[in-house]
Amino acid sequence: MTHLSTSRAEQEIERLTALHPKRQDLSLERIKALLDKLGNPERRLPPVIHIAGTNGKGSASAFSRALLEAAGYAVHVHTSPHLVNWHERYRLGVKGERGRYVEDDVLVEVLRRIEKANDGHPIALFEILTAATFVLFAEHPADAVVLEVGLGGRYDATNVIENPAVSVIMPISMDHQAFLGDRVELIAAEKAGILKRGRPAVIGFQEFDAALDVLVSTAERLRCPLWTYGEDYSAHEEYGRMVYQDETGLADLPLPALPGRHQLANAAAAIRAVRAAGFLLSEEVIERAMLSVEWPGRMQRITEGKLLAHAPKGAEIWIDGGHNPGAAEVMAEALAELEERHPRPLYLVTGMINTKDSLNYFRPFEGLAERVFAVPIRGTEAMTDPVVLASSAYDAGLVGQPMGSLIEALEEIRRIASDPDKRPPRILICGSLYLAGNALADNGTPPV
Incomplete structure (x- = not known):
């Protein structure tokens, strides 16, 4: 998008x-x-x-x-x-x-x-x-x-x-x-x-x-x-x-x-x-x-591209465009299963549009995600302000932090999660197909 x-x-x-x-x-x-x-x-x-x-x-x-x-x-x-x-x-x-x-x-x-x-x-x-x-x-x-x-x-x-x-x-x-x-x-x-x-x-x-x-x-x-x-x-x-x-x-x-x-x-x-x-x-x-089978932007792991340079070394980056509470539940379940097999701290980088139920979108991630970085979205006038989105994350029991861009969010995660004695983090870019499109474009890996 x-x-x-x-x-x-x-x-x-x-x-x-x-x-x-x-x-x-x-x-x-x-x-x-x-x-x-x-x-x-x-x-x-x-x-x-x-x-x-x-x-x-x-x-x-x-x-x-x-x-x-x-x-x-x-x-x-x-x-x-x-x-x-x-x-x-x-x-x-x-x-x-x-x-x-x-x-x-x-x-x-x-x-x-x-x-x-x-x-x-x-x-x-x-x-x-x-x-x-x-x-x-x-x-x-x-x-x-x-x-x-x-x-x-x-x-x-x-x-x-x-x-x-x-x-x-x-x-x-x-x-x-x-x-x-x-x-x-x-x-x-x-x-x-x-x-x-x-x-x-x-x-x-x-x-x-x-x-x-x-x-x-x-x-x-x-x-x-x-x-x-x-x-x-x-x-x-x-x-x-x-x-x-x-x-x-x-x-x-x-x-x-x-x-x-x-x-x-x-x-x-x-x-x-x-x-x-x-x-x-x-x-x-x-x-x-x-x-x-392949389906870009839906629980898609990024293994190459420009975004990896902004994240902590060894971090996993996933992208999912699901944008409603039902989609969040299946994402959280998939990530919980992944956490059981391969434990890593989880960070969300989230952008949403203002017609979506952000509070109930965040609820399934309580106790699973360490922090939510709320970011703006390009390509839509209906973007939820990152400050408002971070507040919704807080109301859902998560730590929410507004950021100026997707890249800034990844660099902040790199700053706070680069302890060599801890496992590299798992990062999920999520909340909107617009944001999924932004991420794939920024990464230089559009769908083919």
């Missing part, structure tokens, strides 16, 4: 941002009208795996892509938001290889074609970008599309897909309450809006029974062939391996390359979803996918 200023697409999107309202219309009429003028590219796509959820939908997208590519399929992938440049939202499939981000000239041409078709009518930027997804994916051959929802589900611009190969709903928790409702069952109802009558549905692990009840009842009402985590399929760790199970039997697999116990459930949802979409997956293919 820190952009490449030299990109022509970046300049084009900045111009479109100035022309159009930022917020998406809470209906699908505008995007449908625009797509109709473009010849309805959304109806000319390969089989679509449509993924919604508060947390885990990005991981499910990454696992789905890894599974399909390991099987030799060409797979288009749409994710949002991006971390460092806009092109990350559009990965075009290549047969027998990993997909590649759309080329700059191609994206510019598509954006200009969409603007011409729209002909000055009211439209939101996300609707333009989603229209670009459908044009790009319809005009480039592939075997499958992994389509991640932007916000919610029912009124998300991606929800013009009428016959998905499968709809997937990942864990639901509190986030975007101003748009989706202030109870998990209301949020679940919005996410369930991507379910289509008679089309397969996969429900990932759900912490809240109220959310699960809404999802299951909606799927049953729509007569969707349904697979629910914990009932129809599951995964667990056994002797350092991942055991996956569904109605076809058991698979003994390596642990996923994405760290954290929660990733087993995310991987399981993706396996069941890709199979439900009609793709054959051998155990050998699934094993390759578990080892090759």
